[in-house]
Amino acid sequence: MRTKISKLITACGCAILGISATAATAALIPFQTIHTFSIDDIQGGDNTGNTYGGYVGADGEVAGDKSILCGLESSPACPDDGSQPQVEKDGSTLYPIDAAFGYVVSDFVGAEVRQKGVTAEIPGLTISPQYSEGFAGNINDENGAGLAVSNTATSLFxxxxxxxxxxxxxxxxxxxxxxxxxxxxxxxxxxxxxxxxxxxxxxxxxxxxxxxxxxxxxxxxxxxxxxxxxxxxxxxxxxxxxxxxxxxxxxxxxxxxxxxxxxxxxxxxxxxxxxxxxxxxxxxxxxxxPTDIRIYAQMDLPPEWTDEAAPEEGYTVTSAKLTVKHTITNNPNDQIRPEDMENEGATGRLPAxxxxxxxxxxxxxxxxxxxxxxxxxxxxxxxxxxxxxxxxxxxxxxxxxxxxxxxxxxxxxxxxxxxEEMYGKDSEGNQIKLSGPRWRLKANKFGQDLPSLEIPSAENECTQPPYKKGGKKYEVGDFAITTIDLLDFDAAAEGVSPLRNSRGWIDAVYNEVNEFPAGVTPTPVGISINNLPLTPKFDLAIYVKGDKRAVKIYNATLDIEWDKPSDEE
Structure with a gap:
């Protein structure tokens, strides 16, 4: 069983066990890194976590898998019986994906993950031909460079x-x-x-x-x-x-x-x-x-965290925000998964x-x-x-x-x-944040127990549905900025976020939330149960589900503040 990060941090998440109270003051250090998304980030489902462009693994570069997309100069030609590249209204070209995140379905039986590269017909089953798991292509518009992805129709049995x-x-x-x-x-x-x-x-x-x-x-x-x-x-x-x-x-x-x-x-x-x-x-x-399109971004972290001189107990992370620039999606389940973590404690603003x-x-x-x-x-x-x-x-x-x-x-x-964020007051009357936004790309609908209802604008928030024209808060396709708090676990039943300590970012053994497959012993690096590489860098996955209209994802910005104890007494 893994060592829990909560054992390394006090209950308030304010100090690291092993650094004495008499130690010298700590220096608050800001750190920022930005990743621009591209087709290189489109992930395949071969249980290695690989992407079209590859990534940096524990033992060096992992070569990309060019067979994840077809129709580009560096990738295979699209098969005649599969999907072909499609040109969007804005002139961008999206290329077919074959990533093994789709399903073969059978009425009254169930669904099974489709094998990558499968083209054979199976009697009685609905099966998509090769390269029919969605589309992806690079973009560069008025909002900057990035990636556009479009899902195929959702399988149903x-x-x-x-x-x-x-x-x-x-x-x-x-x-x-x-x-x-x-x-x-x-x-x-x-x-x-x-x-x-x-x-x-x-x-x-x-x-x-x-x-x-x-x-x-x-x-x-x-x-x-x-x-x-x-x-x-x-x-x-x-x-x-x-x-x-x-x-x-x-x-x-x-x-x-x-x-x-x-x-x-x-x-x-x-x-x-x-x-x-x-x-x-x-x-x-x-x-x-639904067939996922999974996107994997690997982002730098402070080099001091992996330096040989870094303390075994790690450093305290005092603030960690992830900002994603994208367009409003039509699916409230398009997930943002930092280090392959889910966080049900991040609920957004709840009823008063x-x-x-x-x-x-x-x-x-x-x-x-x-x-x-x-x-x-x-x-x-x-x-x-x-x-x-x-x-x-x-x-x-x-x-x-x-x-x-x-x-x-x-x-x-x-x-x-x-x-939205939700605020309240502590026992002394001070305003505190109770919860941040859900770890999802911003969508036009509520989701969960309000699955098909659009989120109303502030002026129409408590008017009786259906809303009048212009009464919706978000429109699909509009530019949006989603910022999530990676330390939100403090307000949730799960307890202290594993990312409160630098070890939770760089060593999978110290982050019990990003699970390994059954029977696999946790190691500092590896592949998570959801096919995400877990490395000494910041590993970010985005899942796009069921959006037939192309969603544009431009970039992600990671802003961290962390405490580095000084050498003074």
């Missing part, structure tokens, strides 16, 4: 209801039918409320159901809760083994691709585990598997609330994403409803909402912005 994550009608577009939160799913599928939120004095009483003709009460929502008994699926067969744990490895492994195994199903919904270990509630009849005892109460009159009224005083969280003892059936509290007592109103109110 049919499944039995409720095994899926999307609902699709005979001729309709897919609608998201999955959530990480039970109460959100419950609100869609049932009038029963596990965590009541309409008012703070409603208790556990469920609302009445009335006859639309006479107005008479004919039933109660208390009789219409979901069926929460789920059984494990084993080789397509629903077993008699009930789901009692969502700890990966106990009964199921992480799975978003197959309905053969590692899924638990009931009458109303199913559950799988996501890569981060969270349960995913599903109730649809289709599953989407007052704390009354163990309850969180809405401070603002607003609306849910589907236009329902949320008045000031609406219940966002009540610890009294945490756990399973308040539910009408034996429901395991698998997800955050059930464990903590959060309501549907908390997750679906539009009084939030995932790309």
């Amino acid at each position: 049919k499944v039995h209801d409720p095994y899926g994550t999307w609902c699709r009608g005979v001729a309709g577009s897919p609608v998201k039918c999955s959530s990480e939160h039970y109460v959100v799913m419950e609100h869609v599928l049932s009038c029963y409320q596990s965590n009541p939120y309409i008012g703070i004095d409603d208790g556990i009483d469920q609302r009445d159901l009335t006859d639309p003709e006479t107005g008479e009460v004919i039933d109660s929502c208390s009789n219409h809760s979901l069926d929460n008994t789920l059984k494990i699926v084993e080789n397509f067969v629903v077993s008699e083994l009930p789901l009692t744990s969502v700890e990966p490895g106990d009964q199921m492994e992480a799975n978003e691709s197959t309905v053969r195994d590692d899924i638990a199903v009931g009458r109303d919904y199913s559950i799988t585990l996501k890569d981060d270990g969270k349960p995913l509630y599903r109730w649809g009849n289709a599953v989407k598997r 609330y007052d704390i009354v005892g163990e309850r969180w109460i809405s401070k603002t009159n607003c609306y849910t994403g589907n236009g329902e009224d949320i008045q000031a005083g609406t219940l966002f969280k009540d610890s009294a409803y945490a756990g399973k003892t308040h539910f009408p059936v034996d429901l395991n509290a698998f997800s955050e909402d059930l464990k903590e007592g959060f309501t549907n109103a908390w997750y679906t109110t539009i009084h939030r912005d995932p790309f």
Whole structure:
């Protein structure tokens, strides 16, 4: 097991263990490095982390893989049965990608990662020919030099209801039918409320159901809760083994691709585990598997961090910001992954609330994403409803909402912005930052439990959807600057960021967040579970998912401040 970086840093993240309190003052040193993106950064999926242009590995230069793109002078010709270079409206040329991040899909079975270079037809399967995983090309416009990338259409396969994550009608577009939160799913599928939120004095009483003709009460929502008994699926067969744990490895492994195994199903919904270990509630009849375009940038770090004279315990990093210049995307899941890290603690600006005892109460009159009224005083969280003892059936509290007592109103109110910072006050009344923007490229939509809703402008923030013309905050294709705080873990349940210490940047053993593949012993350098090289430099990945309209990514700027103890006593 890895040595945790928190063992090297005090709980406040302010001082490094091993540097005495009587040591001399430290010098705050600024450092900046900039990377301009290009086709050299397009990554392949060959488990070596390689890119079109190559990178600097632990043992020197790693030669690039020119077969990742086709149609350039330095790359193979595009095959006749594959995609061909395409010219955009601005005159730039984008070249087809073959990187093995796409999927072969089979209805009612699942999806499998496509092999790089595959051109053979497989009976009964939907398979893209070689060089059909998107497009990429260099650009140079009024915003500077950079890279444009465009995804192919997302693969989709049919499944039995409720095994899926999307609902699709005979001729309709897919609608998201999955959530990480039970109460959100419950609100869609049932009038029963596990965590009541309409008012703070409603208790556990469920609302009445009335006859639309006479107005008479004919039933109660208390009789219409979901069926929460789920059984494990084993080789397509629903077993008699009930789901009692969502700890990966106990009964199921992480799975978003197959309905053969590692899924638990009931009458109303199913559950799988996501890569981060969270349960995913599903109730649809289709599953989407988007093809990533993965971009890898390797950026310099202060040379003192890897110098032979550097202290074993490393240096304290006091500030670390990453700024990416790009265009607004159409997908709120285009990830920014520094050192292959995710950070669920970076939430953006969340709804405003007052704390009354163990309850969180809405401070603002607003609306849910589907236009329902949320008045000031609406219940966002009540610890009294945490756990399973308040539910009408034996429901395991698998997800955050059930464990903590959060309501549907908390997750679906539009009084939030995932790309803004959130501030509050400490015990002494001083303003402090509670959370920074999500680690995503800035998009036009909320994402998560508001999947298809555009973010409104400040003037329209709490007007009832749909918004009037001009009421959106971001337009796809507009130039944008996204800045994330790489030390945001301090405000999250995960605790202190591994990047609070220089060792977490240059030595993968000291960063337990960037996981190695199963069975691989952590080493100072290597390839992460997501195919990202982990080197003594700053390793940055950007995942672009499902954007058929080309997204432009210009450059990334890393700004660091770190403490270097002086030699004075």
